[in-house]
Amino acid sequence: MIPRAIGIVSKKSTMNKHHLDFLEQLESESIHIMREVAGQFEKPALLFSGGKDSIVMVHLALKAFRPGKLPFPLVHIDTGHNFQEALDFRDYLANKLGEKLIVRNVEDTIKRQNLTETKGKFPSRNGLQTFTLLETIEEFGFDACLGGARRDEEKARAKERIFSVRNEFGQWDPKLQRPELWNTYNGKIDKGENVRVFPISNWTELDIWNYILREKIELPSIYFSHEREVLDYNGQLMFVNDFIKIDDGDKISKRRVRYRTVGDMTCTAAVESDCNTIEDIISDIIITKTSERGQTRIDDQVSEAAMEDRKKGGYF
Amino acid sequence: MDILRFITAGSVDDGKSTLIGRLLHDSKSIMIDQLQAIEKQSKNMDEGEIDLALLTDGLRAEREQGITIDIAYKYFSTPNRKFIIADAPGHIQYTRNMITGASNSDLAIILIDAENGVIEQTKRHSIIAYLLGIKHIVVTVNKMDLVNYSEDVFNKIVADYKNAAGLIGIKTVTFIPISAKKGDNIVDRSQKLPWYKGETLMHHLENVKLDEDIDLGTPRFPVQFVIRPQTEELRDYRGYAGKIISGIYRKNDTITVLPSGVESRISKIEVASVETEEAFAPQSVVLHLETDVDISRGDMIVNSTKLPEVGQDFDVVLCWMSNQKLVTGNKYLLQIGSRRVKSVIKGMEYKIDVNTMVKEPSPEQGNLNDLLRVKIKTASPIAYDSFTKLKVNGCAILIDETSNSTVAACMIQ
Numbered sequence: 001m002i003p004r005a006i007g008i009v010s011k012k013s014t015m016n017k018h019h020l021d022f023l024e025q026l027e028s029e030s031i032h033i034m035r036e037v038a039g040q041f042e043k044p045a046l047l048f049s050g051g052k053d054s055i056v057m058v059h060l061a062l063k064a065f066r067p068g069k070l071p072f073p074l075v076h077i078d079t080g081h082n083f084q085e086a087l088d089f090r091d092y093l094a095n096k097l098g099e100k101l102i103v104r105n106v107e108d109t110i111k112r113q114n115l116t117e118t119k120g121k122f123p124s125r126n127g128l129q130t131f132t133l134l135e136t137i138e139e140f141g142f143d144a145c146l147g148g149a150r151r152d153e154e155k156a157r158a159k160e161r162i163f164s165v166r167n168e169f170g171q172w173d174p175k176l177q178r179p180e181l182w183n184t185y186n187g188k189i190d191k192g193e194n195v196r197v198f199p200i201s202n203w204t205e206l207d208i209w210n211y212i213l214r215e216k217i218e219l220p221s222i223y224f225s226h227e228r229e230v231l232d233y234n235g236q237l238m239f240v241n242d243f244i245k246i247d248d249g250d251k252i253s254k255r256r257v258r259y260r261t262v263g264d265m266t267c268t269a270a271v272e273s274d275c276n277t278i279e280d281i282i283s284d285i286i287i288t289k290t291s292e293r294g295q296t297r298i299d300d301q302v303s304e305a306a307m308e309d310r311k312k313g314g315y316f
Numbered sequence: 317m318d319i320l321r322f323i324t325a326g327s328v329d330d331g332k333s334t335l336i337g338r339l340l341h342d343s344k345s346i347m348i349d350q351l352q353a354i355e356k357q358s359k360n361m362d363e364g365e366i367d368l369a370l371l372t373d374g375l376r377a378e379r380e381q382g383i384t385i386d387i388a389y390k391y392f393s394t395p396n397r398k399f400i401i402a403d404a405p406g407h408i409q410y411t412r413n414m415i416t417g418a419s420n421s422d423l424a425i426i427l428i429d430a431e432n433g434v435i436e437q438t439k440r441h442s443i444i445a446y447l448l449g450i451k452h453i454v455v456t457v458n459k460m461d462l463v464n465y466s467e468d469v470f471n472k473i474v475a476d477y478k479n480a481a482g483l484i485g486i487k488t489v490t491f492i493p494i495s496a497k498k499g500d501n502i503v504d505r506s507q508k509l510p511w512y513k514g515e516t517l518m519h520h521l522e523n524v525k526l527d528e529d530i531d532l533g534t535p536r537f538p539v540q541f542v543i544r545p546q547t548e549e550l551r552d553y554r555g556y557a558g559k560i561i562s563g564i565y566r567k568n569d570t571i572t573v574l575p576s577g578v579e580s581r582i583s584k585i586e587v588a589s590v591e592t593e594e595a596f597a598p599q600s601v602v603l604h605l606e607t608d609v610d611i612s613r614g615d616m617i618v619n620s621t622k623l624p625e626v627g628q629d630f631d632v633v634l635c636w637m638s639n640q641k642l643v644t645g646n647k648y649l650l651q652i653g654s655r656r657v658k659s660v661i662k663g664m665e666y667k668i669d670v671n672t673m674v675k676e677p678s679p680e681q682g683n684l685n686d687l688l689r690v691k692i693k694t695a696s697p698i699a700y701d702s703f704t705k706l707k708v709n710g711c712a713i714l715i716d717e718t719s720n721s722t723v724a725a726c727m728i729q
Contacts, residue, residue, distance in 0.1 A: 020598065025319050026319070029598075063589070065557070159388050177386065182419045182713075
C-alpha cells in the first residue's frame with residue numbers, strides 16, 4: 001500500500017493561478033468566520049492562552065482586520081497552573097501587537113466564590129476555569145468568545161457547530177444545536193446568552209503545524225526540544241512542579257522533551273523529543289501513532305464523555 | 317493539494333459508520349489510543365470485532381442508543397488532498413441534519429446495502445443531494461461480501477438506481493461495489509471483484525475534479541465589515557472586508573454596489589494587508605473604491621457587467637427545520653450571506669415528497685423536515701442569483717426572531 005499520510009507542505013503549488021491550496025482555503029474560511037463575529041456581535045473577545053492554536057488564531061485575526069485594530073480584546077483565563085513560557089509569550093505577543101490583553105485569574109475566583117480546589121496527584125483546575133470564564137464574560141458583557149478548538153481534537157468537539165450558542169450559564173446542549181447551513185452563520189442571541197465561535201474547527205493538528213511553518217509564526221520555546229525534570233507517570237511525562245503531588249517511589253528524571261499541546265502544568269504531559277524546528281515536529285507527528293489529546297492530556301482520559309460533560313457545564 | 321468536503325448518506329445498517337471508520341483506518345488517520353478506546357468499548361458491547369462505527373458516534377446518547385443523531389465532522393488527508401467528512405444520520409427524522417451536512421459538501425457518497433438494493437431511503441438521500449446542488453454523486457454498493465461479490469446483483473442495483481436518478485434529474489453518477497467491513501475497493505482494488513474495472517473509492521475521492529465547481533466568471537462580494545482605522549496616518553483608509561464568494565475582482569474594475577445600485581471603480585485590492593492586482597473566489601480580501609460610497613455590512617459589490625437579480629419577491633425551495641408550523645403569513649428574518657432582512661411567507665406552492673419527488677400542491681402548512689416551495693417577500697431588496705445557477709449566492713436561511721433559531725434552509729429559485 002502506498003503511504004497515505006500527508007507530509008510537510010510548506011510551499012503552495014503555483015500550477016493554477018486562480019486556485020487556493022488547502023491551507024489558503026482554511027485560512028480564508030477562518031478569516032470569514034472572524035469577520036462574521038466582528039459584524040454580528042457588539043462585544044466579542046478572543047480567548048488567548050499562549051498555546052499554538054490561539055497563536056494561529058491571533059495571526060488569522062491580524063489578517064482579517066489589519067491595518068485596523070482588532071475589534072476584540074485578547075482574553076486569558078489564567079488557571080495559575082500555566083507554564084511560565086506560555087505566559088511570557090502571551091504578554092510578549094500582546095505587547096508587540098499593541099492589542100489589549102485582559103487576564104483574569106482562577107485563583108481570585110476560588111477565593112471570591114469559596115470554591116474547593118481539586119484534589120489528587122494532578123489537581124486540574126480545568127473545571128474551575130469555567131467559573132472564571134463565566135465571571136469574565138459577565139464582567140465585560142462579552143456576547144461572543146472566539147476559541148481555538150478544533151474538531152479533530154476530540155469527538156464531542158467533532159459534533160459542535162462553528163457558532164455554538166450557549167445559555168446564560170455557558171452550557172452547551174448538543175441536542176439543541178442550530179442547523180448551520182452553507183457559510184451562513186446565525187449569531188442571533190438574547191441578552192445574557194453568548195456564542196462560542198470556533199474559526200479553526202476544520203483544521204487538523206498537522207494543518208496547524210504546516211501553517212505555522214508556511215507563515216513563519218513565532219511560538220513559545222516550550223514547543224521545541226529542551227531539558228526538563230519530569231515524573232514518568234504510566235508513560236506520561238509530567239513536569240515536576242509545585243502543583244502536583246510527589247509520592248515516594250515516583251520516577252523523576254531529567255529528559256529532553258517538548259510539548260505537543262500546552263495546557264495546564266497539572267494535566268499536560270511532555271513527549272520525549274529532539275525536535276528543534278517546525279519541520280522536525282511535523283515529521284515527528286506524521287510518524288507518531290497517538291493522537292494529540294490522547295498522548296498529552298490526562299484531563300480527557302477520565303471518562304469516554306469527559307469533554308462532552310465539560311462542555312455541557314460551560315467549558316470551551 | 318486542495319480540500320474535498322463530502323457527505324456520507326446511509327444508515328448504520330448500511331454500514332455507513334463502518335465505511336467512514338474504514339476510510340480513516342486505511343488512510344492511517346486513526347491513532348493507537350483512539351483504536352484502543354474503541355476496542356475497549358467494542359468488548360464492552362459484546363461484539364466480536366472492532367466496531368469502526370464507534371469512531372464517529374461522539375455523543376453519549378448516540379453511543380448509548382447505537383444511532384447517529386447529529387452530524388460529526390471527520391478529517392483525513394492523503395498526499396493529494398485534505399478530506400472533510402460530514403457524517404450525517406440517515407433516518408427521515410434527521411433530514412434537516414443531512415441537509416446541514418450536504419450544504420457544505422462537494423460530493424455525496426450514497427450507500428446502498430447490496431442485500432436490500434435501492435430503497436426509499438436511497439431515493440430520499442439522492443433527492444436531497446440533488447436539491448442541495450451537489451455535483452458529484454458516488455453510489456457505493458456495500459456488503460458485496462454478503463452477496464458473493466456477484467456482478468449480477470451489482471448490475472441490477474445500478475440499473476435500478478439509474479432509473480430512480482433519472483426521475484429525480486440526476487445526470488452523472490459513479491458506481492463502486494465495495495465491502496466496507498472487509499476493505500474491498502476502499503483503498504486497494506479487490507481481488508474478489510475482478511469484473512469491476514473502475515476506480516476504488518479512495519482513488520475516486522482523490523481524483524475527482526473540483527476546480528470547475530467554483531464559478532470564476534460571476535463576481536460576487538458580500539461586505540462583512542468595514543475597516544476604518546481612523547488613526548493619524550490612516551485617516552482616509554476605508555476598506556471593505558469580505559470573502560469573494562465567486563468570480564475574480566481586478567483593480568480598476570467597474571463595480572455596482574447593491575442593493576443601492578451606485579457605481580464606482582476598484583482602486584485597491586488587499587489580501588492580508590498586501591496589495592494585489594486581482595483576487596478570486598474563495599479568497600478573503602479587502603476592497604477599496606475610487607469614490608466615497610455609503611457601504612455597510614450586508615451590501616454586495618458586484619462587477620457591473622454581470623449583475624445578479626435584485627428584488628423583494630421570489631420563490632424558494634426550503635427545508636423546514638423547526639417543530640413550529642410553517643404557514644402563510646409567518647414572518648422571519650432572512651439571511652443571505654451577510655445581509656439580514658425581514659421577510660414574510662406569501663404563499664405555499666407545493667410540498668415535495670422527499671421519498672418520491674411527487675409534488676403536493678398548496679399544502680396548508682409545513683412541518684419539521686418538509687421540503688416545500690414557497691413565495692417570500694422581503695422588507696427590502698436583496699441581491700441574489702438562482703441557486704441552480706450560482707449556489708453560493710442563491711442560498712439563504714430563515715431565522716425565527718422570537719427564538720433566534722435557524723428554522724429553514726432556502727434555495728432561491
